[in-house]
Amino acid sequence: MSKIIVCRCEDVTLHELDEAIAAGHRDLESVKRFTGFGTGYCQGKQCVALCARMLATRGGEAAAMPITPRPPFHPIAVHKLAALVEDEDEDDRRPR
Amino acid sequence: MSDPSRPPALARAPLPETADVVIVGGGIMGLATAWNLARLSDKPLRIVVIERGYLCGGASGRNGGGIRAQWASETNIRLMKRSIAICADFATRMRINVWFRRGGYLFLARTEERAKQLAASAELQRSHGLPTRIVDASEVRELVPDLDVSRVVCASWNPDDGVVFPWPFVWGYARAAIGLGVSLHTHTAVEDLVTEGKRVVGVVTARGVVRAPRVLVCAGAWSPTITRRVDVELPSKPHRHEICSTEPLKPFLRPLVGDLQNGLYFSQSMRGEIVGGISNERVPEGLDQKSSARFLGLYARALSQAMPILGHVKILRQWAGCYDLTPDGNPLCGEVDEAPGLFLMSGFMGHGFMMAPIMGELFARHLLFDEERELFERWNLRRYREGKLLSESMILG
Known part of the structure; x- marks a missing residue:
């Protein structure tokens, strides 16, 4: 059987999606974690809708769809993010 | 394309009425x-x-997958030594890949006071058979060549600690x-x-x-x-702790680096991502798993100061989980x-x-x-x- 890719960033195949469902994962968050779809460079922008549809047509639960989106919206360089805090913003770490 | 020969999603089993x-x-x-x-x-x-x-x-x-036996209390050292041994054997025993990478844990001390604490803890760890050593700034630099060691007094190093994919x-x-x-x-x-x-x-x-x-x-x-x-x-009490992950890089960072001064920690996973977080006391009280821009700022600033070469690496995603803190x-x-x-x-x-x-x-x-x-x-x-x-x-x- 030829490989059908459902998540291009992480090379997740339809076969792997089916395996996750066969292993008992019925909701999209679980299938995401089991296959790793949506965790790559695009963070699911290209694959979530497709994976959700594949799961729904296989008897999965639609209630919890889609997955929780994770910021940032686009990948951002560390040095740019460092400018997000004020210079004087020091978190007072207390010994625990 | 659905394959009709495959079983549909499993039906939910009824809940038992009694159990032991x-x-x-x-x-x-x-x-x-x-x-x-x-x-x-x-x-x-x-x-x-x-x-x-x-x-x-x-x-x-939602955690960073850190597994270490470097602790300050005897109970934690003893227990984590055994826990790491179970982790090292887990993939074979459970027949599942856990991406275990034994790159060690490097705890940085930036004050003399902290250096003394780490030395005392390392001594205790050695008495329990751990290979923990206190290393000076030049050896820290050998372990992590890109780390800025200009403000590092010394570090506590245990090569047997590691990270896993949780x-x-x-x-x-x-x-x-x-x-x-x-x-x-x-x-x-x-x-x-x-x-x-x-x-x-x-x-x-x-x-x-x-x-x-x-x-x-x-x-x-x-x-x-x-x-x-x-x-x-x-x-x-619940305490929201945030964490984030970068784009994957070729393997270059051996240990998990932890800074007990500001609570910064980061490591490279087997997927190549730099995964890390930082202490952040000012978060909403209670059960909260939301992400904040302030965390990204605090973490990015501390990370780029600790290891300037990571400044141009991109952060792909951030998330949060809840610590369960006791007094x-x-x-x-x-x-x-x-x-x-x-x-x-x-x-x-x-x-x-x-x-x-x-x-x-x-x-x-x-x-x-x-x-x-x-x-x-x-x-x-x-x-x-x-x-x-x-x-x-x-x-x-």
Whole structure:
């Protein structure tokens, strides 16, 4: 059987999606974690809708769809993010 | 393209009406305990694990995967030494890839005071057979060439610590537990506890009641909301901890680097991503798993100062989970005096993931064979009632 890719960033195949469902994962968050779809460079922008549809047509639960989106919206360089805090913003770490 | 020969998603099994043990929380602590109970018991035990969400949905699926034996207290050193040994063997035993990478843990000291603390802890660790050494700035630089060591006094280095990918640990325990007859129910919330007098004799869920003479709460930061149903107030509090992950890079960073000054830590996973977080005290109170821009700023600033070469690496995603913090930095384990039948494995300070492999086994031995009395006495909730608090100073994040 030829490989059908459902998540291009992480090379997740339809076969792997089916395996996750066969292993008992019925909701999209679980299938995401089991296959790793949506965790790559695009963070699911290209694959979530497709994976959700594949799961729904296989008897999965639609209630919890889609997955929780994770910021940032686009990948951002560390040095740019460092400018997000004020210079004087020091978190007072207390010994625990 | 759907393949009609494949089975549809599994139907949900009915909840048993009775059990020998009900475990509240399907995180690694609950699942490791369930598996160990099933495996070690002389006679078949009916064990039910109830999880409100999906597997890996709580702290077990949201942590950074750090596994270390470098601690300041004897109990933690002894336990984590055994837990790491279980982790190292987990993939073979459970037949699942956990992406275990033994790159060591490097704790940086930026003050003389901290250097003294690390030296004392390293001494204690060596007396327990760990290879921990205090290394100077030039050796730190050899271990992590791109680290800015200009403000580093020294560091504590244990090459045997490591990082794992947390999710397969949860699935590995879940699958092995189910294989031994454990009844696992996800997407099922525990709404109340069943009592007879003071005694806890079961749980009430949205899908029915399960009666059992022993109810074990392994719900992490959610544990206080469960015990509150029988008026048991826990001293632990949820604390939102944020974490993030970069784009994958070729392997170049060997240890997990931890800075006890600002709580910064980062490591490179087997996927190549730099995964890390930082201490952040100013977060909303209570159970909260939202991400914040301020965290990204705090972390990015500290990371680019510690290791300037990472300034141009892109952050792909951030998320948050809940630590379960106790006032004395030690967990809450064992039976609750005020509510016989109610047991705790909670308050693990954000270290529950790495402690679960050993604690799951020890709790099972404690419950089945009355072993480990000293540990479950030491970590019992009653120390708060009696004012005998403990300590632990090597806490990150």
